[in-house]
Amino acid sequence: MLASFAVRAERSRGRRYPEAPHPYRNPFQRDRDRVIHSRAFRRLENKTQVFTGRYSDHFRNRLTHTIEVAQISRTVAAQLGLNGDLVEALALAHDIGHPPFGHAGEKALDAMMRAHGLYFDHNLHALRIVEDFEHRYLEFRGLNLTFEVREGIVKHSHTYPAAEYPELAEYLLDSQPPLEAQLLDLTDEIAYNTADLDDGYEARILNVEQVRAGVKAFERYYVEIERQFADAPERLKFNEALKRVLNLFVTDLWEHTAAKVRESGVETLSDVRGYGERLAGFSPEVEAARSECKQFLAENLYSSAALAPEKERAERVVTELFAYWTASPEKLPVGHREKVGQEPLPRVVCDYIAGMTDNYILEQHARAT
Ligand code: MG
Numbered sequence: 082m083l084a085s086f087a088v089r090a091e092r093s094r095g096r097r098y099p100e101a102p103h104p105y106r107n108p109f110q111r112d113r114d115r116v117i118h119s120r121a122f123r124r125l126e127n128k129t130q131v132f133t134g135r136y137s138d139h140f141r142n143r144l145t146h147t148i149e150v151a152q153i154s155r156t157v158a159a160q161l162g163l164n165g166d167l168v169e170a171l172a173l174a175h176d177i178g179h180p181p182f183g184h185a186g187e188k189a190l191d192a193m194m195r196a197h198g199l200y201f202d203h204n205l206h207a208l209r210i211v212e213d214f215e216h217r218y219l220e221f222r223g224l225n226l227t228f229e230v231r232e233g234i235v236k237h238s239h240t241y242p243a244a245e246y247p248e249l250a251e252y253l254l255d256s257q258p259p260l261e262a263q264l265l266d267l268t269d270e271i272a273y274n275t276a277d278l279d280d281g282y283e284a285r286i287l288n289v290e291q292v293r294a295g296v297k298a299f300e301r302y303y304v305e306i307e308r309q310f311a312d313a314p315e316r317l318k319f320n321e322a323l324k325r326v327l328n329l330f331v332t333d334l335w336e337h338t339a340a341k342v343r344e345s346g347v348e349t350l351s352d353v354r355g356y357g358e359r360l361a362g363f364s365p366e367v368e369a370a371r372s373e374c375k376q377f378l379a380e381n382l383y384s385s386a387a388l389a390p391e392k393e394r395a396e397r398v399v400t401e402l403f404a405y406w407t408a409s410p411e412k413l414p415v416g417h418r419e420k421v422g423q424e425p426l427p428r429v430v431c432d433y434i435a436g437m438t439d440n441y442i443l444e445q446h447a448r449a450t
Contacts, residue, residue: 084162178207
């Protein structure tokens with residue numbers, strides 16, 4: 082049962098190249114399936130989420146992170162009566178525009194582009210992937226996704242002012258994205274905030290005492306659990322507290338969003354689009370907990386000395402390869418070389434690098450230097 086303000090597949094604005102309807106899959110289900118069968122999606126398996134150089138069989142990579150985001154998003158969408166197929170397609174696509182080596186790779190790539198007066202943006206790169214770089218169908222380039230999925234890829238986590246991005250005009254930049262897309266930014270954050278605490282602990286960069294001192298929501302649950310299971314192994318108490326934090330975020334997100342929708346008087350999708358602000362969000366208390374958690378991770382995990390060497394290596398590899406191919410474009414593979422002239426050379430090099438997995442870029446780097 083879809084809510085009155087949910088996106089409906091039968092009212093989709095459709096695809097760039099019209100296609101006959103599928104006999105039993107709706108357009109968003111087809112889009113979800115196209116994303117899963119894309120090369121960019123498979124590459125997520127070998128792209129860094131947080132950890133590149135330290136190994137555990139249990140750390141998240143960008144693919145397992147993506148699956149976690151899809152799970153959380155489906156749960157929240159079902160509670161709110163939103164379109165689960167659209168949410169799932171958006172969740173599975175949300176990170177396909179990420180370059181190798183996580184945030185460090187993205188930062189290095191963007192810095193190299195800025196030196197040429199350009200920039201790198203992973204949402205816009207994801208759009209280029211689904212519009213052009215995936216080439217698997219006879220009749221068009223790209224995946225020919227529905228408008229709603231492309232719109233969500235562009236707008237879920239960032240507002241692009243219409244005046245600055247005329248090339249994105251078709252995506253209704255002056256209106257809010259549907260709730261299905263609004264959710265994504267928040268479920269993504271729920272997934273990585275909790276998973277990064279888990280992986281940081283697994284990596285022994287974070288310890289329980291540190292997390293208890295830095296994340297009040299975690300501490301509150303940990304105290305309860307200590308009382309009840311004092312003799313349990315620390316790892317299990319940690320897991321249980323983290324699970325309760327995850328549950329707090331997810332439950333609050335749907336309850337608070339449902340309340341906001343009710344208070345706002347929003348009844349239809351066009352009401353959602355025309356509303357003055359995003360309706361998906363946390364209550365003020367849980368918003369504070371979210372922000373504390375994020376801050377804690379920034380200070381204690383992402384910027385930890387333990388991760389510095391792999392971040393430095395990521396930056397060096399991206400920077401050196403970018404300089405190598407911009408100086409010697411004849412060394413680019415033929416498919417990319419052909420694009421020089423149609424697009425500025427730095428953009429061609431950036432697109433090539435952004436598509437790489439961690440392994441592939443290291444191989445290229447070893448060969449080039
Ligand atoms: Mg993500």
